[in-house]
Amino acid sequence: MTLVRPLRVFVLDDEPLAVKRVIRLLAEIEGVTVAGSATNPLTAIDAIDGANVDVLLLDIEMPGLTGFELLDRLKTTPAVVFTTAYDQYALQAFEKSTIDYVLKPIARDRLERALEKASRFDSAASRRGASDVQQALADIASALKAKPAYPDRIPSTIAGRTQLVELSHVTHFYASDKLTYAGTATRPVPIDATLNELEARMDPSRFLRIHRAALINIAFVEEVKTNASGMIVKLTDAAHTEIPVARDRLKIVKSRLGI
Numbered sequence: 337m338t339l340v341r342p343l344r345v346f347v348l349d350d351e352p353l354a355v356k357r358v359i360r361l362l363a364e365i366e367g368v369t370v371a372g373s374a375t376n377p378l379t380a381i382d383a384i385d386g387a388n389v390d391v392l393l394l395d396i397e398m399p400g401l402t403g404f405e406l407l408d409r410l411k412t413t414p415a416v417v418f419t420t421a422y423d424q425y426a427l428q429a430f431e432k433s434t435i436d437y438v439l440k441p442i443a444r445d446r447l448e449r450a451l452e453k454a455s456r457f458d459s460a461a462s463r464r465g466a467s468d469v470q471q472a473l474a475d476i477a478s479a480l481k482a483k484p485a486y487p488d489r490i491p492s493t494i495a496g497r498t499q500l501v502e503l504s505h506v507t508h509f510y511a512s513d514k515l516t517y518a519g520t521a522t523r524p525v526p527i528d529a530t531l532n533e534l535e536a537r538m539d540p541s542r543f544l545r546i547h548r549a550a551l552i553n554i555a556f557v558e559e560v561k562t563n564a565s566g567m568i569v570k571l572t573d574a575a576h577t578e579i580p581v582a583r584d585r586l587k588i589v590k591s592r593l594g595i
Contacts, residue, residue, distance in 0.1 A: 486539035
């Protein structure tokens with residue numbers, strides 16, 4: 337890979353482990369400097385605008401603000417490389433103009449190709465191609481709408497009262513004593529569904545089955561540990577919940593978490 341010019345790259349993804357992995361990959365690529373990173377899109381806007389960024393590695397689906405919405409709020413115009421778990425069928429629009437993409441988990445060779453393309457981008461090209469960029473964004477958004485509709489909330493019924501729980505607040509689902517619970521920042525909430533049913537209904541880019549008794553929200557993964565017994569996922573909830581990874585799920589968990 338040969339970059340046309342050195343690049344300052346900013347990484348934005350709501351999954352901390354994904355950010356750490358990408359930064360490790362970028363550190364191995366000659367001519368690339370990490371200009372900054374963030375996991376919260378709402379607070380990242382000023383950081384991106386103030387960091388003299390050449391390339392923005394940007395997740396699409398993030399809580400609070402999507403990648404598309406964030407771009408509308410930026411004052412600067414870096415080259416954009418989307419990072420996404422979506423399948424190929426929706427991604428041909430990314431090839432237009434200054435926009436590119438890499439599929440998660442991110443492979444170094446694909447990241448290098450995207451950065452090489454981005455190194456040919458400059459602010460003048462951005463101004464000339466602004467309409468192309470906007471059209472590409474519109475095409476991408478339209479293509480992604482064809483994906484299955486996943487719920488944003490899940491009902492919990494207790495003593496005849498139904499509470500709607502925001503999935504963005506759910507750290508994990510787990511089974512205990514033949515019941516299913518949603519773990520949240522404050523307390524567990526009973527859910528009238530099996531883990532198999534929940535897994536089928538949840539967005540697979542957000543929720544991952546790591547054990548027959550546990551379905552985790554990837555955004556809340558804080559740390560992955562290994563010991564003599566195997567792999568353990570630690571969450572960012574108040575209890576810092578630790579959940580073992582089943583042996584038959586190790587490969588897919590490592591792939592999804594980029595480790």
